[in-house]
Amino acid sequence: MKRWVAILAVVVLFLGALGATAAAVLALRGGGGGSFDPVSLPDDLDPRAAPAGLEKYYSQELEWSDCDGDDCAELTVPMDYAEPDGEEITIAVLRVPAGGDALGSMVVNPGGPGGSGTEYAKNASFAFSKALRHHFDVVGFDPRGTGRSTAIDCVTDDELDAYVAGDPVPETPAEIATVEAASKSFGAGCAARSGDLVNHVSTIEAARDMDVLRAALGDSQLTYFGASYGTKLGATYAELFPERVGRLVLDGGVDVSLDSTTMSLEQARGFEQALRAYVKNCVDTTERCFLGDDVDEGIATVKEILDDIEADPIKVGDRELTGGLAFYGVVTPLYASNYWVLLSTALRTAQAGNGTALLELADMYASRTANGYSDNSMEAIFAINCLDDPAAVPWSKIPDHFAEFEEASPTFGRVFAWGLAGCSSSKGRTTEEPLEIRAEGAEPIVVVGTTRDPATPYEWSEALADQLDSGVLVSRDGDGHTGYGVGNECVDEAVERYLIEGTVPADGLSC
Structure with a gap:
């Protein structure tokens, strides 16, 4: 469920190759620029009021320093909220100050999970309209375990290269054993x-x-824009702290009630x-x-191109475009219809035996650069x-799911089916109790859904x-992942009017 941050890097990378076409793609991002009557959130709650035992965290002051023209700071939080006097970790925070009189902060999260909120905020001029940036300090944070916060580490860069490039559809017993x-x-x-740390990077803890960051x-209340997985994070926040919910926008909603198998099946279908929409456009x-x-x-x-690469990887310098990397290269530009032109370039050149463009798309998905992973x-x-x-799902039982996954996605079905075994190797164990997310008592929460969204159907x-x-649904009829800032004025105005004025869109608004 990765958000557009990686895609931005893809577009920048291709500017030289595609010239004016890619420049036009860039211009299509960002929300509207309407005129609004700003209305502040209520401030009748003590912003520093803390749950018992967490007073020292809720009372901390952020010490801002300059980082390339923006403001950076570190937030201190307990690794384990059940033991607030135990080990502490740090959360990286970046703020882009408002261009005018700020209504407060708008905290943002790009999804993933694993996406960098600090990078999302740093690119605020690309992601959010001038109106939002005028009225809010845009604040991003790297959730625990990610980015410049206290981070999860699993393998070396060379080992990660091999892992990402691995066979996505093993067939023989030897291939399955290698992947397992x-x-x-x-x-x-x-x-x-x-x-x-591996036991304390849950969405609940993030x-x-x-809430510590809000304080x-x-x-007094949180204004928040979360995309993709960021909607799960925002909904979880609303369940835990309903009285602290200010104006929340959740774009590209995650159904928090689904089991992992159903989610994978529906993503495969998405x-x-x-892919069919892309081909139809062509x-x-x-x-x-x-x-x-x-x-x-x-x-x-397309399937023939992927199968050919799987059978005979394409040499690209001192690397290879494998079947696993080709899969990431194809799905990355499916996140936004404006980037289909990049997919056409990559597929056309791969047909001719040149895997450079498809490999670059895969690298952007994985945040891989010439100097390692960013x-x-x-x-x-x-x-x-x-x-x-x-x-x-146990590795031996994965073939039992092939039929339903291939029916949902003849092209990608088996890749998603094999992914069902992924968490069998996880060693992390959380002590947090699962939540039934209802957020009773919260102010209206706006959820934006796109009718042909591949990553969050x-x-x-x-x-x-x-x-x-208190959920309110706004629908965008269109292609690509998420609905705000992709050229739909109806969605942009509804989101911005809500965040700036507090005007709640009509539930079921169709754009």
């Missing part, structure tokens, strides 16, 4: 290299950190739908689509997801809005 061994080594590495920022808008004359033929061509998102997503829900946003006692 790599998974076990990865899980054991997280525990060995991260220590007790939500508790967010340190001096806000990415197949997105067929409908070009004189002769390089993939074929109709959608089914185009899908078959963050630990690939490790954090494993540790956090598996701590939240350690359920896993529209039905998830519908379900989340229904599960939240």
Whole structure:
């Protein structure tokens, strides 16, 4: 459920190759720029009031320092909230000050889990409208276990290279044994290299950190924009601290009631739908689509390209474009329809035996650079997801799921099916009790869903809005992951009017 942060780097990377086309893609991000009548949140609650035993954390002052023109600080929180006098960890925070008189802070999270909130805030001019940036300090934080906060570490960069490039659809007993061994080594590495932190990177604990951050920022209630997995984090916060909920926008909702198998199945279906939409666009808008004359033929061509790479990886410098990397290279630009042009370039060149563009897309998904990995998102997503829900299908039972997954996604089904075994190697164990998320008593929470969202299917946003006692659903009819800031003025205005004025959109607003 990665958000657009990695995709931004993809676009920048391709600017030289695609020139004006990619520049136009860049211009399409960011919300509207309407005129608003700002209304402050109520301030009748003591922002520093703390749960028993946590007073020293809620009373801390953030010491801001300059970091490339923005403000940076570190927040201190307990590793284990059940033992507040025990070991402490730090949370990296970045603030982009408001351009005008601030209503307060808007805390943001880009998803993942594992995405960097500090990078999200740093790119606020790209992600959020001028109106939002005028009225709010945009504040991002790297959730515990991620980025520049006290971080999860599982393997060396070379080992992570091998893990990401691994066979996504093993077939022979030897191939299955190799993939299973790599998974076990990865899980054991997280525990060995991260220590007790591996037991304390749950979404519930990250939500508790967010309330400590709210207090340190001096806000009585939380204003928050969360995308993708950030909607789960925001909904969890609302369940834990309903009286502290100010104006929350959850874009690309996660259905927090689903088990991991159902989530994987529905994501497989979502990415197949997105791939078909991409191919249809190619067929409908070009004189002769390089993939074929109709959608089914185009899908078959994409699958043939992936199968060929799986059978015979393409040499790219001193590396190889493997089947695993090709999968990431294809799904990355499916997150936003504006980036389909990048996928066409990558597939066309791969057809000709050049895997450079597809490998670069895969690297951006994994945050891999020429100098190694720029963050630990690939490790954090494993540790956090598996701590939240350690359920896993035994490796020997994965083939039992092939039929339903291939029906949902003929192209990607087996990749997602094999992913069901991933958490079997996790060593993390949380002491947090599972939550039934209702957020009773919270102010209205706006959930934005996109009808053909591949990563967080529209039905998830519908379900989340229904599960939240005060949920309000705003729907965008369109392609790509999440709905705000992708050119739909109706969605942008609804979100911005709510955040700035407090005007709640009509439940069921369709854009």
